[in-house]
Amino acid sequence: MRIWLLDILACPICKYYPLDLEILNWETDDKLFSRVGSAFKGRELSVLEENSILTLPNGKKDKCVKIVEDGRIQIEDEFSREKKPLPDYLRILEEKAKSTQTISDLTESSATKLLEQVKLKATDRIGKTLKQFDVAKGKISTDQEKKTLEDILPEIYLLNWYFFLTEVDEALINCEKCQRWYPVIETIPHMLPDDLRNSDEDIAFLKKWSPKIPEKVLNEGKPFNVKTQKPEKRKAKPR
Numbered sequence: 185m186r187i188w189l190l191d192i193l194a195c196p197i198c199k200y201y202p203l204d205l206e207i208l209n210w211e212t213d214d215k216l217f218s219r220v221g222s223a224f225k226g227r228e229l230s231v232l233e234e235n236s237i238l239t240l241p242n243g244k245k246d247k248c249v250k251i252v253e254d255g256r257i258q259i260e261d262e263f264s265r266e267k268k269p270l271p272d273y274l275r276i277l278e279e280k281a282k283s284t285q286t287i288s289d290l291t292e293s294s295a296t297k298l299l300e301q302v303k304l305k306a307t308d309r310i311g312k313t314l315k316q317f318d319v320a321k322g323k324i325s326t327d328q329e330k331k332t333l334e335d336i337l338p339e340i341y342l343l344n345w346y347f348f349l350t351e352v353d354e355a356l357i358n359c360e361k362c363q364r365w366y367p368v369i370e371t372i373p374h375m376l377p378d379d380l381r382n383s384d385e386d387i388a389f390l391k392k393w394s395p396k397i398p399e400k401v402l403n404e405g406k407p408f409n410v411k412t413q414k415p416e417k418r419k420a421k422p423r
């Protein structure tokens with residue numbers, strides 16, 4: 185599962201959005217998280233570029249285009265979808281960076297550290313850049329815009345990579361409104377209504393990850409948790 189998917193997932197039962205994601209294991213190699221994380225910290229643009237949207241699997245190498253139109257920089261990437269002036273683009277980027285607040289990385293790996301950097305450093309830097317635009321009230325030269333863009337490129341690359349190129353192997357998706365949880369198994373989110381869920385599989389999943397899974401989900405999660413397992417009450421279901 186790619187992180188961007190959280191943007192469109194709502195609870196199938198109560199329709200609540202946004203859902204919480206608790207990552208248990210990554211498909212993406214931990215070494216890559218470590219490499220990208222230290223490149224972001226050191227603001228090494230070449231490493232970030234090489235691990236960014238420029239290597240999207242769909243072969244679209246023209247994303248994140250920087251076009252100057254009427255003296256204004258326009259940016260188009262997977263976040264903005266269409267050309268946007270730099271301040272508008274950064275507002276979208278800020279919203280994405282803030283949306284990572286609903287993600288917890290329980291893997292205790294380099295990926296966990298990188299998520300913290302996204303939540304704190306990247307979000308903070310984008311916010312500060314936006315404030316500069318607000319203060320300037322549109323009176324900002326193209327050269328100043330170019331400089332601003334250069335300064336914020338590590339954040340742009342990092343967020344694009346994190347949202348569109350990393351892959352979650354196993355995770356929990358939680359609905360804080362109705363307390364339902366949904367598993368991500370072998371990169372696939374299983375977002376099913378209660379009557380289509382397989383209680384044996386779901387409980388096996390909870391048990392598999394029980395040391396990492398929050399107590400609340402483990403003991404009170406809906407529709408199944410480790411305490412609701414009552415074989416005599418379970419209806420025989422054809423497989």
Ligand SMILES: [Zn+2]
Nearest residue numbers: 195198359362
């Ligand atoms: Zn719900």
